[in-house]
Amino acid sequence: YGTACINKEGHLEVGGIDVVSLAEHYGTPLYIYDVALIRQRARGFKNTFEQLGVTAQVAYASKAFAAIGMMQLANQEGLSLDVVSGGELYTAMKAGFPAERIHFHGNNKSREELVMALEHRIGCIVVDNFYELELLESICKEKSEKVNILLRVTPGIEAHTHDYILTGQEDSKFGFDLNNGQAEEALKRAMDMTGVEVLGLHCHIGSQIFETTGFKLAADKIIQKLSEWKNRFQFESKVLNLGGGFGIRYTEEDEPLEPAKYVEEIIKEVQKKTDEHNLAMPEIWIEPGRSLVGDAGITLYSIGSEKFVPEVRKYLAIDGGMNDNIRPALYNAKYEAILANRANDPVEETVSIAGKCCESGDMLIWDLPLPKASHNDLLAVFCTGAYGYSMANNYNRIPRPPVVFVENSQAELVIRRESYDDLVKLDLPLNVTVKQ
Ligand code: LLP
Numbered sequence: 001y002g003t004a005c006i007n008k009e010g011h012l013e014v015g016g017i018d019v020v021s022l023a024e025h026y027g028t029p030l031y032i033y034d035v036a037l038i039r040q041r042a043r044g045f046k047n048t049f050e051q052l053g054v055t056a057q058v059a060y061a062s063k064a065f066a067a068i069g070m071m072q073l074a075n076q077e078g079l080s081l082d083v084v085s086g087g088e089l090y091t092a093m094k095a096g097f098p099a100e101r102i103h104f105h106g107n108n109k110s111r112e113e114l115v116m117a118l119e120h121r122i123g124c125i126v127v128d129n130f131y132e133l134e135l136l137e138s139i140c141k142e143k144s145e146k147v148n149i150l151l152r153v154t155p156g157i158e159a160h161t162h163d164y165i166l167t168g169q170e171d172s173k174f175g176f177d178l179n180n181g182q183a184e185e186a187l188k189r190a191m192d193m194t195g196v197e198v199l200g201l202h203c204h205i206g207s208q209i210f211e212t213t214g215f216k217l218a219a220d221k222i223i224q225k226l227s228e229w230k231n232r233f234q235f236e237s238k239v240l241n242l243g244g245g246f247g248i249r250y251t252e253e254d255e256p257l258e259p260a261k262y263v264e265e266i267i268k269e270v271q272k273k274t275d276e277h278n279l280a281m282p283e284i285w286i287e288p289g290r291s292l293v294g295d296a297g298i299t300l301y302s303i304g305s306e307k308f309v310p311e312v313r314k315y316l317a318i319d320g321g322m323n324d325n326i327r328p329a330l331y332n333a334k335y336e337a338i339l340a341n342r343a344n345d346p347v348e349e350t351v352s353i354a355g356k357c358c359e360s361g362d363m364l365i366w367d368l369p370l371p372k373a374s375h376n377d378l379l380a381v382f383c384t385g386a387y388g389y390s391m392a393n394n395y396n397r398i399p400r401p402p403v404v405f406v407e408n409s410q411a412e413l414v415i416r417r418e419s420y421d422d423l424v425k426l427d428l429p430l431n432v433t434v435k436q
């Protein structure tokens with residue numbers, strides 16, 4: 001992936017830096033990001049829109065990996081930013097991210113979060129439900145403000161990897177149903193409001209999707225509705241946000257498209273359908289998370305103990321696990337890995353990689369072919385850049401690993417390692433004493 005290669009010493013190298021030296025310097029576990037690859041992915045999306053002559057915003061879905069340094073990188077690349085909480089918004093403000101390119105998502109934004117978004121004058125709020133619509137209108141009235149919104153609709157298409165399900169009504173906690181009049185009702189109410197300006201519609205059909213069929217179906221359904229709404233309410237959608245969800249290759253079984261290919265096929269469909277319905281081509285927004293940062297991330301671990309279950313398997317334990325990557329335990333997600341310090345050595349055995357949490361389910365990889373490895377070795381797990389650090393936790397009071405960016409033979413720490421002091425900093429001593 002990206003700039004990753006094996007150097008003369010037989011070590012894994014990323015961004016021109018030997019990861020063995022990174023392990024010596026920063027310790028393990030360690031998240032490493034190949035910055036050049038993130039830039040390449042971002043430019044891949046942006047250039048395709050430019051080549052197609054379509055006005056667009058590519059918003060980085062920061063839930064995939066939210067950190068000040070990451071948001072600054074997204075800004076350098078001219079991306080917009082999708083945030084889903086006050087915490088992500090706060091991080092974006094700390095990063096100096098231009099507020100007008102921030103979009104705020106979420107199915108239960110609090111009054112405080114909405115006020116915060118208004119105070120920072122962010123570009124757009126993606127309104128999810130009637131409660132939020134009314135709340136936002138009342139806050140805007142109080143403050144005599146007007147804010148741009150998108151209405152999040154659920155078009156009745158659920159997509160996951162190769163499968164997509166077409167349903168009349170989508171059973172999802174998100175958005176206004178496009179098929180049962182909810183979305184129409186939301187539009188009518190919003191158009192009558194003085195505090196909000198409806199820029200357009202948003203939908204997000206799923207994550208880790210390998211085909212464009214679901215996106216195209218969703219776009220078709222929405223454009224069909226937009227055509228109706230133009231005639232009935234003189235409503236014209238300036239923006240159509242098609243969400244994120246473009247898949248990446250975690251293992252050889254995954255067969256994603258190139259970012260450019262996703263965009264091209266979807267745009268062609270939108271152009272065709274808008275032409276058919278005599279609608280102006282809206283501005284297209286997308287919100288990739290995983291496909292911008294997923295394969296740019298590698299997690300480096302030290303191998304520690306081992307256990308042999310005769311005739312069954314050999315377990316090798318690493319110094320991290322479900323704390324820094326919950327995806328195998330949560331979604332049965334699959335990863336590939338190599339020995340970072342002996343990357344050219346021939347495969348000799350099949351082992352299973354165990355995490356260090358007190359939980360049998362803390363298994364990172366089952367049945368991984370590796371050279372004979374022991375406690376002197378480093379394991380590099382690929383494609384951990386999305387939903388790795390951002391879903392990391394302190395179960396068993398294990399501190400979260402640091403994050404280092406590498407590019408052009410330079411390494412830069414963007415999140416430091418959590419210390420034991422960090423772990424107890426919110427704890428308060430017990431004041432109540434036992435009555436004798
Ligand atoms: N936009 C919206 C409204 C979303 O809900 C999401 C992801 C995205 C964009 C970005 O999707 P992406 O391009 O990253 O697929 N924790 C899960 C993934 C959850 C995705 C939630 N929403 C995982 O680790 O696979």
